Amino acid sequence: MSSIGERESSFESGPKRNNRVAILDAGAQYGKLIDRSVRQLMIESHILPLETEADILEHYDAIIISGGPESVYASTPPVPDPRIYELGKPILGICYGMQLIVKHFGGQVDNSKHGEYGRVNIRVDPSDPLFNCMESQQRVMMSHGDSVTGAAPGFRITATSLDVAAAISDEQRRIYGVQFHPEVFTTDHGTDMLANFLFDVASLEADYPLEDRVKNAVRYIRETARGRQVLAFVSGGVDSTVCAALLREALPEKQIHTVHVDTGFMRKDESSEVREALSKKGIKLSVTDARELFYAATTIINGEETPPLHSVVDPEIKRVIIGDTFAKVMDKVIDDMGWATDNVVLAQGTLRPDLIESASKMASSRAQVIKTHHNDSPLIRNLRQGGRVIEPLQELHKDEVRELGEKLGLPHEFIWRQPFPGPGLAIRILCAERPFVTQRFENITEQLKEFGDSKVVAHLLPVRTVGVGGDGRKYGYLAALSGEVLDWQNLVARAQQIPRAIPDINRVVYVFGDKLKEQPLSITPTLLSYDVIEQLREADYTVNVVLRKYGLDESLSQVPVVSFPMDFGKPGYRSIAIRPFMTPDYMTGDVAIPGVEFPEQALEEIVGELLKLSGVSRVAYDLTSKPPGTTEWE
Numbered sequence: 001m002s003s004i005g006e007r008e009s010s011f012e013s014g015p016k017r018n019n020r021v022a023i024l025d026a027g028a029q030y031g032k033l034i035d036r037s038v039r040q041l042m043i044e045s046h047i048l049p050l051e052t053e054a055d056i057l058e059h060y061d062a063i064i065i066s067g068g069p070e071s072v073y074a075s076t077p078p079v080p081d082p083r084i085y086e087l088g089k090p091i092l093g094i095c096y097g098m099q100l101i102v103k104h105f106g107g108q109v110d111n112s113k114h115g116e117y118g119r120v121n122i123r124v125d126p127s128d129p130l131f132n133c134m135e136s137q138q139r140v141m142m143s144h145g146d147s148v149t150g151a152a153p154g155f156r157i158t159a160t161s162l163d164v165a166a167a168i169s170d171e172q173r174r175i176y177g178v179q180f181h182p183e184v185f186t187t188d189h190g191t192d193m194l195a196n197f198l199f200d201v202a203s204l205e206a207d208y209p210l211e212d213r214v215k216n217a218v219r220y221i222r223e224t225a226r227g228r229q230v231l232a233f234v235s236g237g238v239d240s241t242v243c244a245a246l247l248r249e250a251l252p253e254k255q256i257h258t259v260h261v262d263t264g265f266m267r268k269d270e271s272s273e274v275r276e277a278l279s280k281k282g283i284k285l286s287v288t289d290a291r292e293l294f295y296a297a298t299t300i301i302n303g304e305e306t307p308p309l310h311s312v313v314d315p316e317i318k319r320v321i322i323g324d325t326f327a328k329v330m331d332k333v334i335d336d337m338g339w340a341t342d343n344v345v346l347a348q349g350t351l352r353p354d355l356i357e358s359a360s361k362m363a364s365s366r367a368q369v370i371k372t373h374h375n376d377s378p379l380i381r382n383l384r385q386g387g388r389v390i391e392p393l394q395e396l397h398k399d400e401v402r403e404l405g406e407k408l409g410l411p412h413e414f415i416w417r418q419p420f421p422g423p424g425l426a427i428r429i430l431c432a433e434r435p436f437v438t439q440r441f442e443n444i445t446e447q448l449k450e451f452g453d454s455k456v457v458a459h460l461l462p463v464r465t466v467g468v469g470g471d472g473r474k475y476g477y478l479a480a481l482s483g484e485v486l487d488w489q490n491l492v493a494r495a496q497q498i499p500r501a502i503p504d505i506n507r508v509v510y511v512f513g514d515k516l517k518e519q520p521l522s523i524t525p526t527l528l529s530y531d532v533i534e535q536l537r538e539a540d541y542t543v544n545v546v547l548r549k550y551g552l553d554e555s556l557s558q559v560p561v562v563s564f565p566m567d568f569g570k571p572g573y574r575s576i577a578i579r580p581f582m583t584p585d586y587m588t589g590d591v592a593i594p595g596v597e598f599p600e601q602a603l604e605e606i607v608g609e610l611l612k613l614s615g616v617s618r619v620a621y622d623l624t625s626k627p628p629g630t631t632e633w634e
Contacts, residue, residue, distance in 0.1 A: 019044060019061050020043075020044045020061055021046075021060060021061065022045075022057050022060040022062070023035055023038070023064045023066060024048055024049070024063060024065045024080055025047050026065060026066045026097060027066075027067075027070065027096075028067040028095070028096070030066075030181055030184055030587055031047060031066045032047070032587075033397075034066055034094065035047055036400075037182075037183045037190070037191060037194055038194065039208070040191070041198060041206060042207065043198055043204055043207075050065070050068075050078050050080050051079075051080060053081050054081045057087060058087055060089065061089070061204055062090040062092075062198065063087075063092070064092045064093075065093040065096075065101070067096045067143070067181065068095070068096040070096060071146050072096070072100060072146065073146070079100060079104075085101075085104065085175065088173075089174075090174040090175075090197065090202035091175045092176045092177070092194075092197050093176070094178055094181060094183070095143065095179060095180070097177065098167075098168065098179055099177075099179075101152075101168070101175060102148050102150075102151070105152030105153065106153055107150050107151050107152030108148065108150030109149070110147055110149045116147075117142060117143050117628040118141065118143075118186075118496050119140070120140060120141075121137055121139055122139075122140055122159050122166040122167075123136055123137055123159060123160050124159040124166075125158040125159065128167070128169050128171075129169070129200050129201050130158065130169065130196050130197060130201070131158065131196070132200060134193075138187075138189060140166070140178075140180035140181070140182070140186075140188070140190070141184050141186040141187045141627075142161065142181075147164035147165070147179070148165040148168065148177075148179060149163075149164055151168055154173070156170075159178070159179075161179070166178065174202070176201070182194050184587060184588040185583065185584050186589070186590060214249060217249075217392040218246065218249050218250040220390075221246060221247060221250035221347075221390055222250050224345065224387075225250075225255070225390060228344060229255060229337075229339050229343055230247060230256050230257065230345055231259065231330060231333060231334070231344055231345070231346055231347065232247060232259070233260070233326065233330075234258045235422060236273070236277070237419060238349075238398070238401055238402060238405060238416075238417055238419070239351055239393060239401055240348065241278070241349075241414045242349060242393065242405045242408065243349035243392060243393060244347075245408045246393075247347055247390075248282070248283070249408070257286075257333075257337070258285050258286070259286050259287075259329075260274050260285050260286070260287045260288070261288050261290050262289050262290060263290060263291065263322070264290075264291030264292075264533070265294070265423060266424055266425070267420065267424070267537065267540055267541065267544075268538070268540070268541040271287050272287075277413075277414070288333065290325075293328075293329070294322065294325050295310050297324075298321065299325070301317065301320060306320075309322070309426070312431065312527075313431040313432060315427055315431075318423065318426055318528075322423040326422075327383065330346055342388075345387075346383060346390070347389075347392075348389065348391060349391075349393050350391040350393060350394050351397060351401065397586065397587075398419065398586050402416065416554050418544075418547075418553055418557075418558050418559060419586070425533055425536050425540065426528055426533075427634045428536060428560060428561065428562045428563065428633070428634070429526065429528060429536055429563045430563065430565060430634060431527050431565075433525050434523070434525070435521060435522065435523050436463055436477070437462050437521075438504075441460065444460050444477065444504050445459070445519060447501070447502050448498070448502065448505075451501075452483075455484045455486060456483035456484065457481070457482055457483055457515055457516060458479060458481050458494075458498070459479070459480050459482070459516050459519055459520060460477055460478075460480075460519070461478045461479065461520055462520070462522075462523060463478040463564055463566060464476070464478070465506060465630075465633045466633065466634055467499075467506025467507060467624075467627065467628045467629045468628065468630055474506055474628065476499075476504055476506030477504055477506070477507075478564070479498055479505045479507070480509050480510070480511045480516065480520075481510045482510070482513070482514075482516040483515040488594045489593060489596075491510055491623060492591055494508070494623075496625065499628040499629075506627075506629055507624045507628070507629040508623050508624055509620035509621060509622050509623060510620065510621045510623055511575075512618065512619045513619075522567055523566055523567060524565045524566075524567045524571070524572055526563070526574065532563065535616070536561065536576075538613055539561050539613060542609045542610055543559065543606055543610070544559075546602055547602075549602070550601075550602040552580075552599075552602060555597070556580050556581065556582065556592050556597065556598070557581050557584070557589065558579075558581045558583070558631060560578070560579045560631065560632055560633070561576065561577075562576070562578075562579065562632075563576060567617050568617045568618045569617070573616065573617035574615060574616065574617065575617050575618040575619065576610050577620040577622055577633070578619070578620075579591075579624075579633075580597070580621075581626075582597060583626070587626075588625075588626050589631065590626075591622065591623050591624060606619075607619045
């Protein structure tokens with residue numbers, strides 16, 4: 001197995017070849033990452049519908065079948081054209097794609113009692129071309145319920161996880177399958193596995209170097225704008241800032257109008273700092289104070305008007321209201337400027353992960369919604385369908401946007417600024433009117449006891465958070481570990497084991513302070529009131545001051561600060577959680593381990609300062625990888 005770097009350099013000046021890979025989209029939340037990984041290996045790739053006819057795929061050099069949220073035993077499971085297996089093309093099936101291959105050729109796929117979600121160790125056969133020159137034990141990222149329990153005739157199992165197949169191969173027909181996701185960074189040698197498939201199995205050449213992102217984006221902006229006025233909302237984060245910079249590259253200054261909207265859910269002093277910083281870089285920014293508008297905003301969902309935002313509990317409804325209100329602010333700005341509506345387009349820094357997790361058809365025709373992004377709400381989709389939205393970053397991921405920002409000469413502090421969601425603090429406040437307790441609460445509580453010992457105990461909390469499993473949204477319980485910390489890595493290992501053993505749980509935190517002696521059952525009823533928002537604003541500011549002090553604002557990918565309604569025996573109080581997160585792509589990721597990626601001294605400072613804030617009962621540290629937990633709690 002030659003190194004990836006060697007392969008890239010050996011073809012830099014070679015003749016142009018038309019190597020093309022078809023990625024058949026079965027609805028994977030990580031489908032775009034497959035495309036991105038293939039492009040990073042300098043191979044042209046196209047994402048196509050799963051049912052694309054074999055006659056079209058005949059013109060491709062290799063085929064990859066993505067994962068997806070369906071089961072091969074559903075009443076009408078999505079399947080590819082069966083003739084693709086007769087084309088003689090190299091085929092790689094990933095997750096659901098592997099199960100499709102196994103079922104097509106007569107193997108056995110079963111619904112296991114316990115799915116696998118997160119990083120697991122598997123044993124591989126290094127003699128298999130896919131694992132050429134690799135160690136026999138590999139750490140990979142799993143996300144599946146169904147499992148392959150029997151290989152089809154002509155196939156052999158080349159990797160195992162416990163008692164199920166983690167990979168299969170038919171070397172003669174050049175058809176391979178993996179149950180895990182090689183396209184995500186949490187699979188340690190996933191890129192090498194894809195490289196082995198593309199270069200060693202399919203005999204392709206790295207003949208598709210990355211094109212100039214600036215040039216492509218500028219061309220797209222000009223073609224889409226077509227002389228119309230362009231209105232851009234700029235939050236000050238890397239995505240919207242790079243988008244604004246690209247607009248300046250592509251269009252005359254008089255055609256661009258950049259607006260920062262103060263929603264009332266911004267970080268402390270955010271609006272004034274953004275305007276001052278961007279003005280120094282030549283980006284004229286007007287600030288619109290829309291705090292009261294957003295606080296009382298409503299929208300129409302399924303033909304009915306929602307309650308005002310400050311009274312909403314459901315996170316999806318909150319996101320839709322906020323997204324639609326941004327569109328209403330746009331209409332108000334247009335009216336104030338005296339523009340004709342059909343002569344204005346909205347520019348926004350939408351990234352590929354935003355669209356994938358929102359299940360936008362722009363990203364995938366089959367993906368399920370993980371969470372609705374404010375920049376992909378129903379009103380925004382209507383504007384997009386009417387040709388009134390410019391999204392020059394829609395094919396890019398966060399690391400690619402930062403690379404583009406470097407090329408554009410943007411200030412370092414903006415390029416590496418930690419991501420902050422467009423809805424802001426509104427979706428970092430878990431709202432609830434009563435404890436979340438289902439019929440399985442007592443049973444789950446009993447199951448959790450086995451994850452405790454004399455030093456640490458595990459409790460189920462009556463709080464619901466959003467997670468992801470099997471390429472779909474998965475609501476679940478929040479579990480808490482408490483007690484004496486002797487080994488953070490041991491705690492992280494427990495946090496990984498709990499959701500695998502108890503699928504009803506998708507997030508695990510460590511709660512600082514004394515060991516919890518009784519089962520927590522009460523919460524402080526919470527809505528988006530001014531005092532709750534201000535409490536989280538101060539908590540967020542407190543955390544970020546310490547992060548900057550220790551340089552963690554750059555070394556860590558993201559550290560969401562979350563308010564959740566657990567009072568832990570102090571009526572009227574709430575708790576604050578921090579989620580130090582490590583990821584290059586924001587589609588999957590790992591917790592930053594205290595004492596390893598997160599200095600314990602910095603953590604002690606954060607916990608101490610947060611407990612000084614009024615109304616804060618406990619501080620928690622999120623120990624959850626993605627999957628099973630999403631980056632944000634809502």
